[in-house]
Amino acid sequence: MPLHWTVDSKERLVITIADGDITRDEAESYIAAVNGAGTHTYRKLFDGSRGDTRMTSEDMLALGVQIRKWQAAGGSNPGPIAVVVPPDKAELLSRVLGILATADRPMRVFSESEPARRWIDSLPK
Numbered sequence: 001m002p003l004h005w006t007v008d009s010k011e012r013l014v015i016t017i018a019d020g021d022i023t024r025d026e027a028e029s030y031i032a033a034v035n036g037a038g039t040h041t042y043r044k045l046f047d048g049s050r051g052d053t054r055m056t057s058e059d060m061l062a063l064g065v066q067i068r069k070w071q072a073a074g075g076s077n078p079g080p081i082a083v084v085v086p087p088d089k090a091e092l093l094s095r096v097l098g099i100l101a102t103a104d105r106p107m108r109v110f111s112e113s114e115p116a117r118r119w120i121d122s123l124p125k
Contacts, residue, residue, distance in 0.1 A: 012041070
């Protein structure tokens, strides 16, 4: 599976790395797993710098709907999120990023992994 994640309950941090071609089914499974792990308030780093996808904009919209449901079900105080997006994928991911941005939480989008990691590490647990 091209999505690999680690949930660190002590650090209250979820790190996800995309490595390869991600399908809609894999993305939906990831959303369900992270949601099921009770990480709504955790800090999150999603590094998509090595990821790719052949998903359509309709697939991305469907993922956005799932993310919106996840955010609504989690209640208040969602954890901050740093997202690393390769420049050539920014347009495709714009809907999903927009939906993530609707939550009342700190969020930043990066084009490189290291600045994203420094930023998420600088935030309170």
